[in-house]
Amino acid sequence: MDFLIFQVPMLTVQAVLDGLLLGILFALIAYGMALQWGVMNIINIAQGDLVILGGYIAYFMYLYGIHPAWGVIVSPIIMYFVGVIIYKLVINKVVDRDLFISILATFGISILFMQLMNFAFGADVVLANSGYGTTMLFDNSVTLPNSKIFSAFISILFAIGLVIYMKKSKLGRAIRATAQNARAAKILGVDTEKVYAATFGINAALCGVAGALISITFTIHPYMGLPYTIRSFMIVIVAGLGNLPGVAMSGMGLGVFEEFADYILGTEFRIGSVFLLLVLILVYRRFKLSKKREYLK
């Protein structure tokens, strides 16, 4: 076997850098998932489709001559309302029910979104060209598109902003209180219904930011949602709920893993290796816990 990556050592640097920058984006999506999982105890299979929808918003701005980087502002605002509408229509009926019900219901939303996006935007792979150019490092052996650096920077900015918002603002405190104990929060006068709607909206807005950045840096396609859901789920279970540095670290780790899988196994196995890694991580955790006679639940 002659792997390109072992013949050209600089590709390792390339893969690591690409992976880190990609991983920051994953971490942003996973942060949204951890938020709603922690607060509402819901696993949203449609997470990835919200990301793609956010990406299409930026893409359409690009089509109409607006610089797609503005999508980072516009997309979360639109996606917040999309999230609130989804919450009002579907999610509020599954919040206190069995988790499998929420998985299935959001699976339905995911299929619905996939097909509606396919109708509305066509089945082509598209990207919004930001025209940022590329940076060359190490004697031109490592190429780094500036859009990737931009997207990582914006993701970090949004993540920090959200952390501060959750700590300081009234709504943030209400969200944290509801996550700790929804019933007690209700007794103390928190309108949990509103908190849930806001949480889902914020999650969708984060997906919108990530989607806009993905449409600038990579490509988007109506059926590409599910891998993003699985990635964010994986990041959350590795890091644990409410562990923000962990989410960032495991997100970047996953990004690097994917880049290496891409180089070593080949691009056709990239998505497959992500899903396989999920299974392996779950099985590993199951055996680790079973030593203590516990189980993942």
Next chain:
Amino acid sequence: MNKNIILYAAILIFGIAAPFVFPAFKVQLSILCILIILAITWNVQGGEMGYNTFGNILFYGLGMYLCASVQVGMFFPLAEWTEGGGEKTFVHTPAQFFQGFAVGLAVAAIVPAIVAGLIDYSILGLRGHYFAICTLGLGVAAGEISGGIEIIGAGQGFTTPPFPKVGSLEARGEFFYFCSFAVLIFTFLAVKAIYSTRFKLVLNAIRDNEDKAEAMGIQTMKYKIIGWMISAFFCGLAGGIMGGLVGYIDSTDVAFDGREMGVFMVLMAILGGKGTLWGPVIGATVFHIFKEGFWTFFLGWQYVALGVLIVVIVIYFPEGIMGWLREKYPERFGEVVDEADRKAQVELK
């Protein structure tokens, strides 16, 4: 009891006569049989055992690929066949075709069951939504990986051997219909027999409270593994027949089709009523009729309808048709109803 025999006889007669009475719907009826098998097998996990799996599609697709590969590989080089145009250069004689298909089906049933037995110990230790997501990942991973393997056609797909003409008789539709119908009866009787033993009670105990079941001295892991192996066995059979019926295997669109079959089997079982013997059968029939009607008249909007249907069924109809009937006519299900209690409840409402 007497009533049941009449019912079963009526279904059997209808099943045997159907392809001759409705010759235009032979393929649809075969697909209906396959869907019912998948719904019944899903119900063993999701309904009776409480382990909501998205991963049964893995065994279905595995069975499909195995059956076709064995059928080709027994007589011709598999790699040359899949390289393109193999089905034009190599032609199965009728004897080879049926021999290959029979062996292929046997392999398609047994190997997935063994695979299920091997991976079960690791995966069935997960519970609740971790199990659901893990099996979802397993199904998608299988599809993605099989789409990269050259010998079974990779991305361009795998054409199963074309049905041979015996003399001047062309009976492709009838052959696959009776295959699937026979497997359906086999599955139904096997599951019915299993449900009348202690095994079903154990599965229900696991669903209701696994820790307590274990504390009562039941080796839950053993029963969970056996339960999943039974599912895998019948899923593999169904997949093998479906591969021959469709005539073309694609990794993500036909075999490991989590977006369609993988969701359908869950939906059908829930629509009919989880945890009942007849629920999946009724659910699959209703679903298939609805689906075909919708697919025909609103082509293109089918996935939109599917998404809406999932959300509506899951939110407003989680008990399914059997659950609804049970609430309405509890006497029919052998429940003793206290009239006074019932009246009091009506007044309360």
